[in-house]
Amino acid sequence: MHNNYYTIKGCLLLLLSILAPLVHAANQVQxxxxxxxxxxxxxxxxxxxxxxxxxxxxxKPDRLVIDLNNIKAGSSLPVVSGETGLIKTIRSSTDNxxxxxxxxxxxxSKASVFALPPTPPxxxxxxxxxxxxxxxxxIPPAAIRTARDIVIAIDxxxxxxxxGSIGPSGFYEKNITLPIALQLAQLINRQPGxxxxxxxxxxxxxxxxxxxxxxxxxxxxxLVSIHxxxxxxxxxxxxxxxxxxxxxxxxxxxxxxxxxxxHSELLGGVAEIIKDSANERxxxxxxxDLSMNxxxxxxxxxxxxxxxxxxxxAHLHKKEPQAASLGVLKAPDIPxxxxxxxxxxxxxxxxxxxxxxxxxRLAQSLFxxxxxxxEQSPPADSLFAQQRAREHxxxxxESLSLLxxxxxxxxxxxxxxxxxxSDSIRVGQTLRIP
Ligand SMILES: [Zn+2]
Numbered sequence: 001m002h003n004n005y006y007t008i009k010g011c012l013l014l015l016l017s018i019l020a021p022l023v024h025a026a027n028q029v030q031x032x033x034x035x036x037x038x039x040x041x042x043x044x045x046x047x048x049x050x051x052x053x054x055x056x057x058x059x060k061p062d063r064l065v066i067d068l069n070n071i072k073a074g075s076s077l078p079v080v081s082g083e084t085g086l087i088k089t090i091r092s093s094t095d096n097x098x099x100x101x102x103x104x105x106x107x108x109s110k111a112s113v114f115a116l117p118p119t120p121p122x123x124x125x126x127x128x129x130x131x132x133x134x135x136x137x138x139i140p141p142a143a144i145r146t147a148r149d150i151v152i153a154i155d156x157x158x159x160x161x162x163x164g165s166i167g168p169s170g171f172y173e174k175n176i177t178l179p180i181a182l183q184l185a186q187l188i189n190r191q192p193g194x195x196x197x198x199x200x201x202x203x204x205x206x207x208x209x210x211x212x213x214x215x216x217x218x219x220x221x222x223l224v225s226i227h228x229x230x231x232x233x234x235x236x237x238x239x240x241x242x243x244x245x246x247x248x249x250x251x252x253x254x255x256x257x258x259x260x261x262x263h264s265e266l267l268g269g270v271a272e273i274i275k276d277s278a279n280e281r282x283x284x285x286x287x288x289d290l291s292m293n294x295x296x297x298x299x300x301x302x303x304x305x306x307x308x309x310x311x312x313x314a315h316l317h318k319k320e321p322q323a324a325s326l327g328v329l330k331a332p333d334i335p336x337x338x339x340x341x342x343x344x345x346x347x348x349x350x351x352x353x354x355x356x357x358x359x360x361r362l363a364q365s366l367f368x369x370x371x372x373x374x375e376q377s378p379p380a381d382s383l384f385a386q387q388r389a390r391e392h393x394x395x396x397x398e399s400l401s402l403l404x405x406x407x408x409x410x411x412x413x414x415x416x417x418x419x420x421x422s423d424s425i426r427v428g429q430t431l432r433i434p
Contacts, residue, residue, distance in 0.1 A: 026072035026097065027051060030123075035160035036084035037204035043090065043103065043128040044161055051126045055113045062105040064128065066113060071099040086132050103128070121163065147383040149195035150222075150374050152188050153215035153334070156181035156198070157227035160205035165230030167350035174203065176353045177226045180341060183363035184224070191371060193383035199223075215334055221379055222302060223336040224366065228353055229317070230345040237346040238317030239310045239362075241303040242338040244296060298335035298377075305373045306339060309365035313358075314342060315349075339366065390433045394425050407433045 027049040035042040045051075052069040071094065080090040088104040109130040116125040156177040158164035164173025178200075185196035197218045199211050206214075215223045229240065303321035310316065317340070341362050342349045352358045378384035392403060400423045404411045411423070417434045425431065 027068065027070050028072045028075050029068070029077055029092075029099065029101075032077065032080055032090060033161070034080065034084060034087065034090075035204040036086070037160070037200065037202070037206060039132050039210075040204075040206075041084045041086045041130045041132065042161060042205055043087070043130070044122075045101070045126040045128075046122065047124040047126060050117070050124050051115050053113065053115070053126060055111070057108070057111065059108060062108045064103040064105060064109075064111045064113075064130070066101040066103075066126070066128070068099045068101065068126075069097065071097055073097060075099060077101065086130055103130075105130070109133075121166065122161075125161075127161070147193075147386040148379075148381055149193055150379060150382050150384060151218055151220045152194065152196050152370060153218060153220035153223045154181045154185050154188075154196055154198055155211050155215070155223060155225040156200055157225055158205075159200050159203055162205050165228060165344050167230075167344040167353075168234065168347045169350060171344065171350055171354055173228045173230070173344050176228050176341070176344065176359070178203065179356070180359050180363050180366075181226050183360055184226075184366050187363060187367040188370070191367075193387065194371065194374070212334070212336075215336075220334055221374070221382075222298070222370070223334050224370070225336065225338040227338060227340050228342055228344040229340040231343060232345075234346055236317065237343045237349045238315040239307075239342050240316070240318040240322055240340045241306050241310070242322045242340070243299040243303050244323070244336060295333060295335040299337050301377070302335060302370065302373050303337050305369040306337065306366060309369040310339075310341075310362070313361040313365045317343070392431045392433055394427055394429045394431060396427050398425070398427075399423075400425055403431065403433075409434050 027047055030046040030048060033044040033046070035044070049070075053066055054069075055064065055066045057064050073094075073096070075094055077090075077092040077099075079092075081088065086106055086109060088106055090101065090103050092099055092101045094100075109132065112129045114127055116122075116127055118124055156174070158172075158174035158177060160174075162174065164177070166172055181198060185198055188194045188196035197215075197220065199214050200206050211225070212223065229236070300321055307316065307319060307321065311319070321337075342353050344350050344353060374382070374384050375388070378388055392407070394403075400411055400414055400420075404414050407414075413434045414420070414431065415423070417432050
């Protein structure tokens with residue numbers, strides 16, 4: 001029975017392999033995945049081979065039509081409906097060896113349609129990006145508020161079509177970064193004077209340039225990008241924190257490109273600078289170095305704070321901030337750090353990173369570090385700065401009555417807030433100002 005089966009199967013395979021060049025490897029759509037995000041909907045068709053496709057749009061009603069050629073006869077697709085605000089339905093019809101896929105849209109969208117080669121865990125794909133042109137809402141100018149919140153943009157690495165690195169048990173990096181990011185946001189939002197904004201709020205893909213754009217649109221004081229590391233061997237472990245370096249960009253980009261494509265999508269404009277001639281590169285870097293100086297210094301300070309806290313709850317891969325030219329770090333006006341919370345490629349650490357208790361500890365340590373940094377160096381117009389100003393370190397020649405006058409408070413209030421039994425104060429003493 002089994003022998004016969006295998007013989008028949010063997011014959012079929014042989015027959016197919018002879019016929020294959022004649023048939024020209026008919027393609028098949030295996031599945032459709034829809035990834036909605038606030039300003040873009042991505043639809044991914046999983047295929048058995050590289051697609052031969054054409055597309056065009058129609059209006060009244062708005063539609064995107066994709067024609068796929070060389071499709072295996074008899075192929076069909078399930079109808080997809082009601083997935084997103086932008087797509088009403090996705091339907092298909094076949095004719096001989098071609099398939100027509102129609103996306104019924106709720107409004108016009110400037111679609112881009114492109115093929116992607118296989119990248120584990122996915123095979124050949126045809127990707128449709130449908131931007132939804134609702135402008136990102138910006139925070140009203142800080143000037144109309146007396147003391148503003150410090151805005152932390154939190155970027156959960158990867159998402160949607162891009163799983164990030166994959167652990168030995170098959171766990172995706174994108175599914176570690178999001179819960180940590182969400183918990184960090186929650187802690188920040190509970191802190192008066194601080195406000196979190198999530199760069200991506202759910203499981204969808206965002207291009208790296210869009211990530212920094214969103215942070216900029218929200219006038220973020222800091223961008224924290226959360227990732228998990230991976231290596232080709234299972235040994236490396238521990239967390240690390242990355243900051244932007246332009247001086248070392250050439251070698252860093254080279255090194256990153258040589259590695260697997262785990263962070264390839266994060267390489268942005270800096271790689272473009274390097275493509276230029278040596279002279280232009282020198283100029284571009286000098287200009288960028290000047291404008292980035294403040295952001296980079298801040299990022300470096302924050303990175304050190306984060307390492308100090310992470311070291312209490314996790315093994316550290318590197319005890320110093322690491323310099324890289326990862327695209328998400330390159331926003332010139334926003335201090336940016338990239339936190340690798342551990343190695344997903346290390347079996348023990350993958351297990352740890354999956355555990356909600358560990359994710360909570362990581363989020364808590366990030367929060368503690370960020371809070372401490374901004375308490376020590378608050379932006380001038382922030383509530384943190386205002387609160388900090390309500391402390392006074394006594395200098396020579398100052399008296400309680402002088403300070404009461406300067407801060408426009410009563411001596412009694414000064415006395416009671418600082419639990420003073422007399423009016424004598426000493427130089428160097430820190431007084432709270434009510
Ligand atoms: Zn990553």
